[in-house]
Amino acid sequence: MLPLLTALWPLFALIVGGLALRRLDFPGEAFWPAAERLNYFLLFPALLFSSLASAPLDNPALPRLAAAVMLGLGLGWVGLLLVRRLRGWSAARFGAFTQGLLRFNTYLGLAAIGSLFGTQGLTLAALMLALMVPTVNLMSVWALTAERGVSGRALLLPVAKNPLILACLAGALVNLAGFGLGGGIDRLLGLLAAASLPLGLLCVGAALRPRELTGELPALGWNCALRLLAMPLLGYAVARLLDLPALESSVLVLFFALPTAPTAYVLTRQLGGDSQLMAALITLQTLLAALSLPLLLALLG
Template sequence: MFAVLSQTLPFFALIALGYGAARRGMFGAEAVAALTVFVFYFALSAMLFRFAADLDLAAAIDPAFLGAYFTATLAVYLLATMVAFLRRRGTMEAAIEAQCAVIGNVGFLGIPMLALLLGEASVGPIIQVLSIDLIFFGGLVVILLTVGRGGRAGPALIATVASGLARNPMIVATAAGLVWSGFALPIPGPVDRFLEILGAAATPGALFAIGASLASKSAERLSVAIWLSAAKLVLHPGAVAIAALFVFDVEPYAAGVMIAAASLPVAGNVYIIAQSYGVAPQRASSAILVSTVLSVVSVTWVLARLA
């Protein structure tokens, strides 16, 4: 495990560096927002497009993989929802808590870290994980929150969700890359080099931005944050492992990538959604902070077991 820790520690050290810079006032809220926009819309998108353009489409769409991840994730999602209802939380709060339990930081942490530690062959499985997280569960939480607020479920709501997904740069970059791959088009040398240079900024930029954003998070409702962190860091990868290895018989390497992706801490966009709708933002904030701190050990342990 210590050998794996020596590989994962630099990634978490970059997160700590961003956290320290923000705490010391060197990186204010506006700077964090600007860095996040750069990473999200430019650096990470360049990395995703370049990776997706090099993929074999058959390797990027595996029904067994998608079935295993979706089934396991839905099971944990429903469990977290049931626990929220047992605690007499409403539908909207339950939706946020369930999102915390299953949506990991695959974009900002998973892609940079897993692609380097597990190899570029991990990109296909990671993209499949992202597609389910962003398209299904990302759309589901918006529908639940909108209906819970008094909105009506119908074609207008579905159109709004679809429009939001279509504007997500990670989805757009990945889809464009897969189309490029599907037509077997070569990337011109200067363009490829441009994408490589821009995409290289995604890893340090994303990790620094994660740390800087954590500086504004608090650990209120600690008992709930610990439960949601346990669901995300333990139950989610555990359920994914059972589904991938014993139910759907996913190829071992892809199953390992799926388990590693599922072991990642709660994604920052859960807080953004919670804040936007005014539903349990402090609870989401706490879950992100606690799960990210604990993931230094838990993610390292999972990667060590998979090695």
Template sequence: MYSISLIIPDFAIILLGLVLSRKGGFTKAFWDGAEKLVFNFLLAPFLFVSVAQSQLAVGESVRFLLTGICAMLLGVAASFAVRYFIKADAVTHASVFQCGFRFNTYIGFAICTRFCGAEGPSLLAMLIAFWVPISNSIAVSDLVRAVAKRDNQSENRSQLLRTTVLGVARNPLIIATVLGLIFNYLGIELIQPVKDFLSHLGSASLAMGLLCIGAGLQFSNLAKHFKLIAASCLVRLAVIPLMAWIVIQLTGLSGNAAAVVLVFASLPTAQSCYVMTANMHGNASIVAAVTTLQTLLSMLTLSILIALQFT
């Protein structure tokens, strides 16, 4: 109960976003704009300041990154294996596949900021910078192949590669993290007014991001493809965290670095999975159902993680 009480404030904000989206008189256009605001202009300053001011030891950072990436690659394999046990069409499987290894950024930073101190967000930002290009490439390529096969279209590999590379290169979270690493490595100090400006923007990102998660929850279609939805939740919230714990034991990672990898591996899938799937003509409705159920169940699974790791 103590661990649940620690995480309740963050999930209370998510539930507030759900209530406001249904009863607060805010339109879908408002929430779409809010998501763009957080993603493009609020979270990026938070990442930049966190990474630029962090004390990163090179040797430990390499071991941390290898541990996190290896754990998530095992998660990719586990998520892919689901299609061999549960029947569904290729596009539906490809749509749900990404939900096994993509992650909710806002919940991750809220938890790491609360429980891992100043070092937590910088470690998480660094892991995100390396994992996002890998995970996006895997998710996009699999879904493009499935959709092209369904629509009897020839797969344009060069176009796929160009779209993936541009998407990663233009990602504001990646840009902010890379700039933070450059400032950190060169020892460039931000002047106080600039630091305060960016810090204030970053502070606004966490609460607003959690509100947007709540506004995006969708409860329709939970009954359809229930076995596949349940399997995705089991893999994302139980199997992958267990794999991450095993990898951490093997690599000997400890302290905040180990905690961040565990949190990262335990996060529910990203809200952006739905947007990407809809834009690429996949099965967006099932992705919305998976995202909603994973987010709700993570209230329990993340509470268990906090009880084991932080209390």
């Protein structure tokens, strides 16, 4: 338990630091949107590109890892659809609940995996992101627009323009083509990647909205319990079912145990979802994850 806490507490310290800095209005309100854009469009894609460009794509465990990712997400999606039919949720609420259950905080996930499992873990995480990011984005857009319908172009366009997905695809293509990252390119990407995770965690903290944690307590409670407890247990069961190796199992469970992504708030607001509910889910899940992540990982070994 102590090694887990040692690896994870600095990550949550950065999140709390981001929240404190924004409350103190330092370095200014205009800084945080600019920092998020810099990280989202440049620094974080550099991390994913460099990880996938050097990843062992011929690893025989990859098909099982891909099957585990898609099976876990698929079971969660089917469960949401069934509950929506029973409860009669509007698309505005269904979209928020879907993102609360299936989306994940990529910055926190990669920072935790890097702290716990090093470069090998980050490589596996980048491979998983290449599958999970487009899948959960498609599910989220469809959920938020389920009532009014949406064209195939409108559904796929946010996915096709996502810089994280483009970076994953570019890194995989460079890898498969056999191009190296010599001539200092690997060093440049490494410097950009090193800046990504701490800045991302500060931005996660700055995006939290504690004032939104009023009302909706039953909905917040069950969604947080499913995201932070039931989903990682589902990931563990899928990993055991498919007989994944220990490292792949650990990375899969950790991704399924992460709180939802702060960017879910922006997508929810843009597509007319319940943005207040989404903000509350992001805030509460992120705060509770400081307790649930180390406890769950310790229990699952």
